[in-house]
Amino acid sequence: MAETIVAGRTPRRGIWGWMLFDWAAQPFFTVVTTFIFGPYFVSRMATDPAMGQAAWGYGIAAAGLVIAILSPVLGSIADQTGPRKPWIGCFAAIKIFSLCMLWFAEPGSALVPVVLLFSLASVAAEFSIVFNDSMMPRLVSKEEIGKVSNIAWGLGYLGGMIVLIFVVAFLAGSPDTGKTIVGADPLFGIDPRLGEDARATGPISALWYFIFILPMFLFTPDSGKGMAIGPAVREGLAELKSTLREVRKRSGIFRFLIARMVYQDGVNALLGLGGAFAAAMFGWTITEIGIYGIILNVIAIFGCLVASRLDTALGSKAVVVMSLVLLTLATIGIVSTGPGYTLFGLWQMPGADGPGLFSTPAEKAYIAFGLLVGIAFGPVQASSRSYMARSVSADEAGRYFGIYALSGRATSFLAPFLVASVTAAAGSPRLGMAMIILFLLGGLLVLLGTPYPADEAE
Template sequence: MTETLGGSGAAPAPAAPTPTRAAVFAWSLWDWGSAAFNAVVTTFVFTVYLTGDAFGNEDTVAAQLGWALSIAGFLIAVLAPVTGARSDSSGRRKFWLGVNTFIVVGLTFAMFFVQASPDYLLLGLFLVAAGNVFFELAGVSYNAMLAQVSTPRTIGKVSGFGWGMGYIGGIVLLLIVYFGFINPEVGLFGVTSENGLAVRVTMLISAAWFGLFALPVLLRVPEYRAPDAAKRAKVGFLRSYVDLGHDVARLWKTNRQVVYFLLASAIFRDGLAGVFTFGGVLASSAFGFSPGEVIIFAIAANVVAGIATITVGVLDDRLGAKPVIVTALIGLIVSGSLVFLLHDGGQIVFWTAGLALCLFVGPAQSASRTFLARIIPAGREGEVFGLYATTGRAASFLAPTAFALMVTIFGATYWGILGIMLVLFIGLLLLLPVKAKQNQMG
């Protein structure tokens, strides 16, 4: 099944040289390095540290973290499509990937200074929120580069390989920080947990990890050059929003299926984010995992997700992205429902059904990226992936709200699983009518 997009009157893009394996590998190492922010900062280490009782009432601090991330989400929604479009027209996609990546590296490094005291809570919240903003902006450029390092025949395999590298990078880094600093009473270099030092040193390692593995894509992948059809006159930043409005209107007229997919993917991707966001909470509060056991589960989950994502990337190229996404969403809903229905079975249920759920998360994320990459008009990758980030952020309240609502109504944390599954189910229903093969529209 081929996924293409026709545009009205667009000049054909010049034939690009076949990407080399070295370029693909260099590109994928950014995903590997980004696990430092995804897995360590936002999911399993720094945010867990920041919401601990050393910073105040845990429920209050968790709410404050939610508000900080909400503000970050709003800024991403406002900035992502315009910055993406400007990188398309300026031909400086790799430049902005580098700038935003190393801002994230600097912010992660600064987390070392967040001591275990309420006096440092505001600094910690600011660093996490700002890091999220610049990480998402870097991700817009990175995703847009997918077309530069793949061909129509290999885009699924390349995307799956990159996403899988991210999971594997997360495994390696979590193993290093867990056994080197978090778990021992006295870790490497005599580091202890006093005043949060183990976590703070972990942030230094994470910053160095991301910075190091971001270098290959910047050094080995050529800078993007906008095709003539995509070049525009330079305009001011505010004028870019006017141009964006015209672009979205044109997209609705000429390539409506892209808009439909952006809507559907915004919802099911928020469900996927909910799986990560609340997985650790569910493991600890509903299934009795200790903090150390949560990290061990996270390592195992990354192994399963990484292998599945790389493997399914090949099927993406053969079958098309939509069948992969639909199958993955169904698998997620079934696995998540089993976690809910069998919750009385204890940790063995979470280990089995939870790991089964991880089989489907990565393939759904990777295939969502390739579906969109295949149907974007040449020269508009940054703009449309900016909209991809924006729509995702616009729906980012759904899974947390559904989770909280179910827990509030029924009074037990495990009910929140159903809230996340509901979001995934709605996203699946909206995806089913979306056509993978686009027709040209005048």
């Protein structure tokens, strides 16, 4: 029998079990999507970086479309069936299988099967997040939601960073020496010339996910109506239709969801494509892109810890607004930087590439702009989650977090599609990445006029 859940009185181990879900899930986004496998796919599997970025962008877009269509349906069904853990377990199995299969993505392999596997893993990961997030209002009081959400997100970045450090230090070999950054041969007989250091991130992320979601299954309370799946589907679909009509009458929540739909699209594209963009522009190796990712994750952890206090003191909306401003400035800086210059050429940075990591001034400028991304991309997502949780009741959390996931994915195919299409048409990854700025600014403008919490009268 499931434990009785009283918001704010959940056993401490239950809260930690829930927060460890982010710790378990994040390495997929860190080492597969952004910093290791994604750049490997773009720079080594494709015949040229522009085509690789376009293919990767279309894969992210395809996953986003599926997530947008099905997330609210699954959220409503979850409210009827009650327990979330069976759903999370089902999607975990799909995600783990897909990630393990990435091991076979050798250089020169067909791109489409690899993109499909990555998209399937992305869909399963996001569906699991819908069910995990919808548990939060039953576990934590509204006063503590912002703090717990940001700490959980910070734990996620710590987990992602640990896996990233492991890959960079013990698997990623130099193209010149074959040695890792610590001067040793890659573990397990990994051959970097065959891309095995990047390909291994799939199975490693799968194993990490399997191990660290276990505390949530063992210790976190999970209860609900317990309706059979057949009637639950019928009731869930009817409830979804009702909720979609209802949310339009709740103007504050509706406006917040529209704002998040726009800015989250930009955030997703920036996270999914930023690492590959840097690798292609500067010719970074897996070691360099991995260290760049480690730097961003260290900053992200501190960003989430600071945001956990700011969310409690100033509210979720203030944290989201500040984060979007930083992300917009960072994206402008990133697309304005190239070999030998930054700020669109207004600041010339002479200097040839030399020995050592990040040896040119332009690379250092790129990393400086990346630090702003590191500060903001955790809080913008964690405080958006707490913004929503503070705006709905525990009983309606499943269906509203399903729509929340829809708002984060309804047009999530649009930004990657636009980036990919502009890149392909213009032959310029830089011009393609600039499209992300439109989404960040658009979402920010809508959010500024949104009440907080979103269910309060305007």
